[in-house]
Amino acid sequence: MKARVKAIYNQISDDLKNRIMQGKLSPGEMLPSQSQLAETYGVTQMTVRQGLGTLVEDGYIYSVWGKGYFVAEPTLETGIINLPGRNFFGQEFTPMMNEVDILRADQEIADKLAVIVGSKVIRTQLTLALGDNPVALDCRYISYRKGEPQLENELQYADFPQIVARHTNSVVVKSTFSIEAVHLNEIEASALETSPGALGLCVEQILYDVNGKPLGWSRMVCRSDRYKVSGVAQSYSGKV
Amino acid sequence: MKARVKAIYNQISDDLKNRIMQGKLSPGEMLPSQSQLAETYGVTQMTVRQGLGTLVEDGYIYSVWGKGYFVAEPTLETGIINLPGRNFFGQEFTPMMNEVDILRADQEIADKLAVIVGSKVIRTQLTLALGDNPVALDCRYISYRKGEPQLENELQYADFPQIVARHTNSVVVKSTFSIEAVHLNEIEASALETSPGALGLCVEQILYDVNGKPLGWSRMVCRSDRYKVSGVAQSYSGKV
DNA sequence: GAGTGGTCTAGACCACGAA
DNA sequence: TCGTGGTCTAGACCACTCC
Known part of the structure; x- marks a missing residue:
């Protein structure tokens, strides 16, 4: 000792x-x-x-x-949650298929990214799997500003904030997210090997730069029987 | 100036x-x-x-x-989420009806609270509403140790960790939570004025004391068309 | 005015990493 | 051995609160 x-x-x-x-x-x-x-x-x-x-x-x-x-009074009103970041790919899930393209923003995309309808937008689509079982569909939009999306193979390894930062030349300093229950549509259901209308969990995330301008939007739809969101709340932040 | x-x-x-x-x-x-x-x-x-x-x-x-x-490299892998604490009742939601009783733990309750089957457990049930619209059903279990649950009227105002602390004479320092999609059963559906099988979001929370012993378990089921979980993630904790 | 927290100085010494 | 971060001292002065 x-x-x-x-x-x-x-x-x-x-x-x-x-x-x-x-x-x-x-x-x-x-x-x-x-x-x-x-x-x-x-x-x-x-x-x-x-x-x-x-x-x-x-x-x-x-x-x-x-x-x-x-x-101080101990409180437990806020919790910490793990978001789909780098570790999401690296450790737990493996991306099975991906697709990258450029499209023109429709009304919904334009709203989320605060751009005008018709602007160029980069879209990436992934299927995330746990072992051989597809668990989630992930769709991400980045407002297109400079550089070409030539990095298809890189996309599945780096985390979303990093990709966004590289393409927009801005640092992602904040994001908001929301979690809601949904019914899977036909496309989602077939990709996730289940039937349309099945229970799903949708995690949506919007990334912002220092000035509060949206840089990216991601929407992940999971099979709720294979994935649920979990986290921890602690009244004291230090190690006890 | x-x-x-x-x-x-x-x-x-x-x-x-x-x-x-x-x-x-x-x-x-x-x-x-x-x-x-x-x-x-x-x-x-x-x-x-x-x-x-x-x-x-x-x-x-x-x-x-x-x-x-x-x-440092900016990261956005963890987010902060608001949990059903004091502000949950006080500001956003109003509790419409509540019920308090003592029962014997079944297998599920015993597992969650780490007590033996048949132990006394305090149960509280609330309906949370936004204006006149019922939004969520909330059910909470506290392992019964000392004191009587004489505080029906107090229950709807104080937050869960405080109630648990008072009944167990322990400080709640940690909680884990999970969020998943569910289908509402008949009881939940009727309480929330919708039809069975409707989309719901279930937020479950377990409270622990300093030694990692479970003190309380709460399970809130929401109508997903009236409530979704949201939060924020920031790469730098200070104000920018 | 007495007591409190908040800031700052001009030194000193220790522990660690790299050359 | 030298430069770095990490700890600590013995003062000083300021700003705020309460009496």
Whole structure:
């Protein structure tokens, strides 16, 4: 066993964290002041602040100007979800077939990408499979700005935000997504080897650049008996 | 107009952030060292570190021991989603009817809550509505440990994690959730004023305490034509 | 005015990576 | 060995809150 040296500020934050988790410090309760903690632990104010800082980041406590630090209420109102990114292809799913073409935007595409009807748009279509079983149909639209979509083979490996970034010369910094239940239509059903009207889950995602301009739109339709969305929510962001 | 004084470390982080967003600093590129930055901005290393710290927290850069700071690759693989918490009742939806009872766990409940079959379990059932239109059926199970479920009226106002915490004397620190498409059964359909077999979205959530023990299980079934799940993903956590 | 959090300095020393 | 990031000190001053 090696006596691992731990930074003092980590010892302080761990100590306070434990007291919070054990209920010795209750939500809403005020912590000792920075100067008191500094004296208690025999360190300077800056070191104490560093420890308190990590607790603030992780959501255990918060500070009020001129008053003090207080123990936060644990909440679970937001969750984190894995989106169809790079790992989606690499690890879980394998793309079975893909198609890339350029088309003119119809009304729906124009709305989603905030371009005028008739604009050039790059479309990619994939079938995602788990082993030999097709699970999802994936259709993506990128507003066409520069460069040719000569990278058919690259498309299935890189993740969508990266492809969009390359084609639009913009960085994707935000995306919105929605998840809804749908009935599969004939095309989707036959591609996913099931019957029309079967239960499906549709995950839609729109990518935006820094200025809030839509750069890409993806729509994935899954067989709901083979895939469901899952995620985690934690009241404290740090490792417990 | 008031000339707002901004902290030096914020000026530094803003400056670097702009250079990253404008592409003057590319992903993978190394930043000037702490001492170089200190000299450039005419401040001490500690002040520079504070500025770099916020950029690390927000995911713009990362540091490598003994080497330097590097510009991070933007990723969008995880998203944040709003879960049925307090705001779910308070703002969007109104609970129309509720029911509270105690029952013995069947196999399914026992599995979810990690208790033995036949254990006492508290069950609450709500109908959630948007205006006059019923949108979702919500059913929640709490492993019964102490205290009586005397708080029928309180149940519809507090959020689930809080109720669970009060009944189990434990803090809810984690939850997992899943979202899947379902067909509504007769009971659900009639409660939601639609026909059996209609499209539904089912959001399931399990709450855990610090030791990973399940404390509660909730299952919400929505009319998919009146509700869909949505969320946001951002590559940088700070405000841009 | 006393107590609090927030910023900043000018040093010091340690741990790590690469040459 | 040198340059890098990571930790820490012993002060100082400012801004805010409450009495």
